[in-house]
Amino acid sequence: MVTFERGKGRLRVFLVGEIDHCAAEGLRAQIEQQLKDLSIRELWLDFTQVTFMDSSGIGMVIGRYKTMAARGGAVFACGLHPPVDRLFRMAGLHRIIGELPEGGRDEP
Secondary structure: OEEEEEEOOEEEEEEEEEEEEHHHHHHHHHHHOOOOOOOOOEEEEEEEEEEEEEEHHHHHHHHHHHHHHHHEEEEEEEOOOOOHHHHHHHHHHHHEEEEHHHHHHHHH
C-alpha cells in the first residue's frame, strides 16, 4: 500500500510494509505514474511505516532518483528506521538522497 500527498512542486510518498522484490515493481509503477506531472520538482519518500527493505527497494529508490535528476529535481527521505537507514548507508544512498528532519515536517 502506498499513499500520496501533493504540495507545491512536491510529491510525498507514504510507503507502508515491506519493500521487497514482490512490492518494488508495483511501487515503482505507482510512483512513476504520479511523476508524469512534470511540475513535481521534489520527491519525498516517507519510510516511517516501512518494516523491511531489500536490494529491490534500493533499486526502486535509485530509479526514482534518476527520474528526478533527469528533470533537475531532488529526492528526499524521512522516517528511516535503523535497519532501513543501515541499508541506505551501505548502498551509498545517503550520498544522493537528502534526509528530511524527523517526520519530514520542515522544508529541506
